[in-house]
Amino acid sequence: MAVGFIWFDLGYTLLYNEREKLFNQLITDRGYRRSEGQIELAFHVVDKRFMREYPGLLGTPAKKFMPRYFAQLCEYLEIDGDLTSFLNQWLKAWEENRLEWLAYPFVPGLLKELRSRDFRLGVISNWDPGARDILVRRGILEFFETTIISSEVGAVKPNREIFEIALEKASVKAEDCLYVGDNYYDDAVGASSVGMGYRIINRFGTFGVEELDSSILIRDVTELLPYLEKERR
Template sequence: MLRKPLKAYKAIFFDVGDTLLTIPAARSIMREYLASRSLHRDEVRIGELFTEAFRLFYYGKPLDAFEVCTPESDRAFWVKLYRYILLKLDVHEEQWTEEQLDECSSEMYDLFTSPEQYALFDDVQDSIAALKQQGYHLGIISNFAPTLASILKHKGILHYFDPVIVSTEVGLEKPDPAIFRLALERSELAPEDVLYIGDHDRNDIWAPAQAGIDAVKIKRYDYHSGEGIHSLRELLAM
């Protein structure tokens, strides 16, 4: 799985979403929020539509469409995704206006980028601490809203990482290999010194490889396929 022993690397950089943390109750959070706006829908259906929308709008993006990423473009992307879900939930039956659709979609963006909704995977805290103690330089490269640093701080792990490269702050977004080159530049490390950990085949395996960085896939869910690890604790044994 690794091209060389873990001890041959000086640094380990990480993706964040579905690698270090997740929103464990995303479906129920959305259901409760919609219910507060008098839109009562089945939680399972909400989850199905979220998966459908994410695959359509995120995984379906063209590989060569490396556009500038900004806080505004990130919000626009997610508002579009939430709007898709709302339309699929037949909000027209509730006679919602376009203004209500936009307002609700924007409020959900704020809801799902706030620190309170997130939780670390149970292997993260001890694994990150152990890797740091062993002398590894740890960093973050993530496609995320500008709230990422506050989320990591809220979870008690921000201090472990330098640099923290966030797409909406640097104007670059995975799978553009340029975001990995920027991380190398800021950390003053060579590509061969860095190992990257993430859950997405294109963003977290293909993209760092274009910058000369080795990568390992972490498979947090049953639908993740291919080679990889299931826990960060596996790194400690490599």
């Protein structure tokens, strides 16, 4: 059966922040020179490692996971020295800058195109109560007929409960749905537990997620359109 309803994750699926720029500023002040590409790749590798080895940890307050995360980030980028003071500086900068979540430039246009092709759209996300305000500020909340936020419903991915809540609220069957996210261990595992199909975003091909079947991977949400049109034929 062709997909009629597409559910999206938020962070690093539709939204991103400029953490790499902030990190680059700090290491530059400490005398390190790393390219933007190197830093993006380092965050990507550590993100995927945490998703795989420490499920759910990235969704907790930064102070809980950041020491371990930061150490692995610095190791990948070959940054040494007094990492304790550097970590404290990073945590302070993270708190003071309160990095804004932005929509990827291609997201509003894609969502508009999907709606014009009669796809129903929704969100299922592990996020704090500020999620809806972010979607309003980015001008994309209007595209979603159903928005399910973990902090509002008391259930989190990958638990099937949050997906069941979404299906019930949208009055849609799982087999008519596709879930799109960037975390296989939250998104694919959770979606498949209720019978949804899924696609996982990985900007660097298979890099960092070599354990996964490459057929489920897309580089960003713009790659959905060819797949969806093929399914509708």
